[in-house]
Amino acid sequence: MSTKEIKRIAYRKLGGNFSADGFVYLAFCLRVAFTIMSVVSLLLNYFNQQVTLTQTKAFLYILWAIGLIINLQIPYAPFLFSLDRKTLSMSNNDRDYDFNDILYYYKSNLKGIICLHLLRFLYLALWVLTIVGVFIKFFAYSMAGFIKAEHSDWSANECISESRRIMVDNKFNLFYLYLTFIGWMLLSILTLGAIYPFVRAYIHMSKVEFYNSIKNKYSEDSEAIHTDDSQDNINDYVEKPLKNRRTLFLITIILSIVTNVVLNCVDVKMQKDYYKKFVDINVIERDSIIDKLFIIEVEKDGKTNRRFTFRLY
Numbered sequence: 001m002s003t004k005e006i007k008r009i010a011y012r013k014l015g016g017n018f019s020a021d022g023f024v025y026l027a028f029c030l031r032v033a034f035t036i037m038s039v040v041s042l043l044l045n046y047f048n049q050q051v052t053l054t055q056t057k058a059f060l061y062i063l064w065a066i067g068l069i070i071n072l073q074i075p076y077a078p079f080l081f082s083l084d085r086k087t088l089s090m091s092n093n094d095r096d097y098d099f100n101d102i103l104y105y106y107k108s109n110l111k112g113i114i115c116l117h118l119l120r121f122l123y124l125a126l127w128v129l130t131i132v133g134v135f136i137k138f139f140a141y142s143m144a145g146f147i148k149a150e151h152s153d154w155s156a157n158e159c160i161s162e163s164r165r166i167m168v169d170n171k172f173n174l175f176y177l178y179l180t181f182i183g184w185m186l187l188s189i190l191t192l193g194a195i196y197p198f199v200r201a202y203i204h205m206s207k208v209e210f211y212n213s214i215k216n217k218y219s220e221d222s223e224a225i226h227t228d229d230s231q232d233n234i235n236d237y238v239e240k241p242l243k244n245r246r247t248l249f250l251i252t253i254i255l256s257i258v259t260n261v262v263l264n265c266v267d268v269k270m271q272k273d274y275y276k277k278f279v280d281i282n283v284i285e286r287d288s289i290i291d292k293l294f295i296i297e298v299e300k301d302g303k304t305n306r307r308f309t310f311r312l313y
Contacts, residue, residue, distance in 0.1 A: 001213040003177050010205040013091055018198045019249055021242040022090060025097045026083075026201035028248045031255045033079055034197075038259050042267055044070060049274045077117035078105035083204070084145035091208045097242045109152060116148055116156035123160065139171040140164045146211045170214050177210055178203070193260030194253045 014022035044067055051060045069075065082104040105113040120141050127133040143163040148154065167174070181203055188196040242248070
């Protein structure tokens, strides 16, 4: 199946426009999750700076441990894999927009899904040593979440191995699929991130359809959540309207703008206040059409010691 055909099917299954039920449902879930992650990361950075200034080493070690857990995305891994599972079922005509589905792995097989996440991270971390290999293996392991959704009894290593097997000749095709969304990503920047969650939903469903196409070609297992691609006729879907769709649509857009502008402004101010406590600091601002650039120069003893650049989208 061509990339254009994969995107066409994904777009139709999400409802055919960004304000459709499928788009709004996935976009809202993504935006809420990413906003929580951004706020937690910002708070952690703030407390880390305060502890560094007061030099309370014991508490600093605690924050370092919490930061490691957050950076490994351990608290969010069950959500991300639950999203894979739900999107896969949506591609098979599931129109039951139940938000509890996005919390599926928090309630079921939590240990197994975290093991899968950490094992995949460990393999990628080892491949970083080869520089080029990490990019190749990122795509090779990318289908593990969908495989886990279809085969809940499989171990983490079995899911990763199966993902690697079906992606043998398809890694570049998935890379090319991602490249086709560059225009949408640029448009997201121009709109201050307002449509970013909807673009991510579109990308995610396209990835599911990509998985379905290669699974049908390479997998010999007939049991699957997704059936035949011929079922993409929109008239065959059993619709269950998403409640308060317009409200969720507006909330998604507002949260996107707040996350991409306000939280970034707060982060820049926090960084400036932090360095002002113990060194002289100069801030150079430059405005352009699509961004605001902050160049922060940290000076000590009359010499520029460190230089930081921030762009606010």
